[in-house]
Amino acid sequence: MIEDLVLVFFALLVFLTIRFRGSFYRFAALAVVFFLIANPAIRKKSEAPPPVLALCLDTSSSMAVKEGGMSRIDRAKEVIRRELPELRKRFSLSFYTFDSGFRQMDEEDFFRCGASGGASLISRVCAEITASLPDGGAMLLLSDGRDTAPEPSYFSKPLHSAGFGRVIENDMSVKVLEYPEKVFQGAVSKLRLRLERSGERSQARVTISRAGGKIAEKTLVFGEGESVKDIDMEFVPDEPGENIRYRVELHPTDARPGNNSDF
Structure with missing residues (x-):
């Protein structure tokens, strides 16, 4: 705005200098030229x-999941830390984490977060984040690429991705989500479990045991296109107590037995 006003004023002085040929107008025009040259705020866009x-x-x-002694999430953080200096030279950075939803956070919390979320809704989250970015923005996705609920999505800004982790075919995992606070001997109780799968494996036998003794067993089947299943599995405790932990296992084990059981 100031730059435009100065230029208009300068043009007016030039006109008056030509029209009236007065020394005052010549002096004023030279002063404006000097001001334009000396003031970088005016000269520089x-x-x-x-x-x-x-x-x-x-x-x-x-x-x-650990591969080569390092978890996938830690490897992703390591790559970003290494590239941050170059990225900062070119972009204004914003930091997000996601699983079933996304969260925007500061850089410190971004590098401190762990991998304990449930479903990984990649398509939905990417569509929502790219829609929130200003014009000219872009998104870099850091993931193992396992979308637990893929769906058609529109990404309104450029989306780039970096993958971490090997593709595991026919892998199935189990995680205990919730234990009963108190159990009574002979009374039915429940464990809340989450099973995830990739590849073609669609069925597993789930057992609950304690101190080497099996106390419950159930066969679970995934439907077509289903990759995550949350279930309540009933069992009858062999003794009463509070906050008792039970071992949950999948049978048969697969190529990654480390995630086939949980406590």
Whole structure:
């Protein structure tokens, strides 16, 4: 605005100098020229702000899987830490984590987060985040690429991805979500479980045991296109108590037996 006014004033002085040929107008015109040369705020156009890049880290439980002594999520963080100096030169960075939903946070919390989330709704989350970015923005997805509920989505800004973890075919995992606070001998109780699968394996036998003795067993079948299943599994305790932990196992074990059981 100031720059435009100065230029208009300068043009007016030039006109008056030509029209009236007065020394006053010549002096004023020279003063404006000197002001334009000496003042960098007038001479220099303001630079456009850098584009926004949203760094979006998958925090679902599958990112906790270790490969080569390091979890997938820690490997993703390591890569981003290494590239941060270069990214900051080109972009204004924003930080997100996601599993069944997304959360925007500061950089410190981003690098401190763990992988303990449930479903990994990649398509839905990416559509929502890209829609929230300003024009010229883009998104970098850091994930093992396992969308537990894929759906058709529209990404309104450019989306780039970096994958972490090997593809595991026919893998199935189990995680205890909730224990009963108190159990009574001979009375039916429940454990809340989450089973996840990839590949073609669709069936598993789930057992609950304690101190080497099996106290419940159930066969579970995934439907077509179903990759996550939350269930309540009933069992009858062999003794009363509070906050008792039970071992839950999948049978038969698969190529990644480390996630075939939980306490």
